[in-house]
Amino acid sequence: MATDVHRPVSPEAVPASETSQATPSTQATQAVHVAGLTRAFDGRAVIDRLDLDVRPGEFVALLGRSGCGKSTLLRILAGLDRDIEGTVLVPRRKAVAFQAPRLMPWKKVWRNVLLGLPGKPGRAVAEQALKEVGLDHRTDAWPKTLSGGEAQRASLARALVREPDLLLLDEPFGALDALTRIKAQRLVGELWQRRGCAVLLVTHDVEEAVLLADRVLVMDDGVIAHEQRIDLDRPRDITDPRFAELRAGLLERLGVDTAAEAA
Amino acid sequence: MSISHAPPGSSEPDISDIPDGALVKATAATPSPPDLEPLLPASSRRTRIPRWLRRTTGPVLLLILWQLLSATGVLTADVLASPGRITQVAGDLIADGSLSSAMATSLTRVAAGLALGTLVGTGLALVSGLFRIGEDLVDAPVQMLRTVPFVGLIPLFIIWFGIGEAPKVAIITLGVTFPLYLNVYAGIRGVDSQLIEAGESLGLSRWGLVRHVVLPGALPGALTGLRYSLGIAWLALVFAEQVNADSGIGFLMVQARDFLRTDVIVVCLIVYAFLGLLADFIVRSLERLLLQWRPTFTGR
Numbered sequence: 001m002a003t004d005v006h007r008p009v010s011p012e013a014v015p016a017s018e019t020s021q022a023t024p025s026t027q028a029t030q031a032v033h034v035a036g037l038t039r040a041f042d043g044r045a046v047i048d049r050l051d052l053d054v055r056p057g058e059f060v061a062l063l064g065r066s067g068c069g070k071s072t073l074l075r076i077l078a079g080l081d082r083d084i085e086g087t088v089l090v091p092r093r094k095a096v097a098f099q100a101p102r103l104m105p106w107k108k109v110w111r112n113v114l115l116g117l118p119g120k121p122g123r124a125v126a127e128q129a130l131k132e133v134g135l136d137h138r139t140d141a142w143p144k145t146l147s148g149g150e151a152q153r154a155s156l157a158r159a160l161v162r163e164p165d166l167l168l169l170d171e172p173f174g175a176l177d178a179l180t181r182i183k184a185q186r187l188v189g190e191l192w193q194r195r196g197c198a199v200l201l202v203t204h205d206v207e208e209a210v211l212l213a214d215r216v217l218v219m220d221d222g223v224i225a226h227e228q229r230i231d232l233d234r235p236r237d238i239t240d241p242r243f244a245e246l247r248a249g250l251l252e253r254l255g256v257d258t259a260a261e262a263a
Numbered sequence: 264m265s266i267s268h269a270p271p272g273s274s275e276p277d278i279s280d281i282p283d284g285a286l287v288k289a290t291a292a293t294p295s296p297p298d299l300e301p302l303l304p305a306s307s308r309r310t311r312i313p314r315w316l317r318r319t320t321g322p323v324l325l326l327i328l329w330q331l332l333s334a335t336g337v338l339t340a341d342v343l344a345s346p347g348r349i350t351q352v353a354g355d356l357i358a359d360g361s362l363s364s365a366m367a368t369s370l371t372r373v374a375a376g377l378a379l380g381t382l383v384g385t386g387l388a389l390v391s392g393l394f395r396i397g398e399d400l401v402d403a404p405v406q407m408l409r410t411v412p413f414v415g416l417i418p419l420f421i422i423w424f425g426i427g428e429a430p431k432v433a434i435i436t437l438g439v440t441f442p443l444y445l446n447v448y449a450g451i452r453g454v455d456s457q458l459i460e461a462g463e464s465l466g467l468s469r470w471g472l473v474r475h476v477v478l479p480g481a482l483p484g485a486l487t488g489l490r491y492s493l494g495i496a497w498l499a500l501v502f503a504e505q506v507n508a509d510s511g512i513g514f515l516m517v518q519a520r521d522f523l524r525t526d527v528i529v530v531c532l533i534v535y536a537f538l539g540l541l542a543d544f545i546v547r548s549l550e551r552l553l554l555q556w557r558p559t560f561t562g563r
């Protein structure tokens with residue numbers, strides 16, 4: 001239950017002095033700097049010497065088949081998993097929306113949104129954040145009475161209200177219907193542009209990745225196996241032929257991976 | 264209850280002259296309708312008799328049977344006094360004030376023991392639940408002591424504390440401590456690690472995590488422990504008061520035993536039961552108040 005937030009997420013075994021010497025120059029120009037990161041569960045390396053850099057204000061989407069270690073990487077970046085080897089530098093202010101909503105069932109929705117915020121902000125702050133995700137009518141509800149998508153949006157509001165420098169989103173739109181999903185995507189896009197924070201979005205939806213991200217990464221075998229810049233102008237149009245081309249390329253990339261797996 | 268949409272007789276002529284292969288296809292395309300089951304709204308499934316009436320019928324029937332057995336002489340007063348006689352004795356005991364003073368004495372003992380036991384039990388559980396070192400130091404001895412039947416300690420407590428109030432309160436305290444310790448400890452250790460992680464990611468301090476995540480998460484367990492503890496507190500009270508007491512409900516019972524007054528004994532038992540029910544009611548109210556967030560299964 002270590003809760004102190006170190007700026008470098010240092011592996012538990014390595015003394016802090018050893019990691020703090022790691023290239024102060026990258027520290028200044030990157031929102032996330034990961035080098036040679038390894039995380040093993042019971043001897044099996046789920047993340048294996050992974051390198052990753054995210055510029056401040058950059059929107060990065062992370063694709064990869066189920067179980068390839070995306071959530072694991074996100075937990076490490078959030079500073080929640082310290083059983084690691086390698087260098088990880090992350091901003092102090094970061095917020096996470098987990099794959100499962102993880103709301104405290106004993107706190108009303110609005111209290112969940114405000115939980116852990118410094119300086120005792122008023123209820124209006126929570127109401128504003130909930131309104132942005134279209135949940136203002138459920139402000140006073142108990143989390144267990146929310147639908148799956150509502151809980152996910154409450155969790156998203158809880159992450160957004162923190163105004164972080166790094167926003168980590170783990171499939172935040174998974175349980176939403178098509179329309180709410182489009183709204184939520186737009187919301188995250190707007191918030192990102194307004195706040196200028198770096199975003200790492202884990203998703204299974206290639207279209208969503210191309211729609212929102214500056215850069216799409218594909219994770220496989222414990223490393224970033226493929227990288228695709230998305231240089232389309234915003235707001236993006238999914239009917240744009242270049243959009244379709246990028247999406248097809250990524251899909252093929254994912255498909256090639258799975259085909260290689262099967263062989 | 265089966266509802267069929269098409270009368271079977273009418274469909275037969277239609278398919279009789281279709282070749283075999285086509286018949287298979289036809290039946291596959293139009294599957295016979297399944298048996299439909301009406302799902303009635305929950306309200307209509309319940310009987311119209313009010314709940315309290317349903318719940319009081321059983322005890323009332325039992326009382327009537329008891330009175331009948333006493334009246335016909337099957338159940339003599341030496342074995343068990345009749346309900347009528349018991350009501351009368353209860354009235355007398357209340358009128359001369361002996362029952363209420365005994366109740367007050369007993370209640371004070373339980374309250375003192377319960378308060379002390381709650382303090383010790385939850386205190387120890389917090390220490391061993393929240394701190395690794397606390398667990399190492401506290402858990403093993405408590406688990407060992409737990410296996411000693413606490414009632415067996417009465418002689419030792421009398422030697423230590425004399426025959427006043429202290430040994431009685433001590434016995435109740437001891438009885439209350441263990442179930443509370445076990446449940447609060449299990450409650451703390453059972454808090455969903457994903458929620459703790461979420462709390463960490465929200466920037467809660469260690470104390471914030473305890474206050475906003477761990478303790479609320481342990482509360483259902485703590486209340487279960489409290490309920491067990493209350494049950495044991497009454498039990499401990501009965502034991503403590505029947506050994507060496509000069510006041511309280513237990514003393515009233517011991518006295519009645521010496522005079523073969525089964526009526527007084529039953530009155531005392533009823534008082535014990537009533538107090539137990541009251542305690543249970545208080546915990547239930549507490550649960551309803553503190554665990555509002557928990558959607559509960561209310562049964563049918």
Ligand SMILES: Nc1ncnc2c1ncn2[C@@H]1O[C@H](COP(=O)(O)OP(=O)(O)OP(=O)(O)O)[C@@H](O)[C@H]1O
Nearest residue numbers: 041042046064065066067068069070071072073099
């Ligand atoms: N605590 C753990 N102990 C053992 N193995 C774990 C643990 N956590 C994760 N794993 C394993 O690590 C691998 C990666 O898990 P992770 O949750 O990161 O996958 P993911 O890429 O997020 O998958 P999904 O898309 O299904 O969410 C999985 O094989 C998982 O079984």
Ligand SMILES: [Mg+2]
Nearest residue numbers: 070071099170
């Ligand atoms: Mg995942």
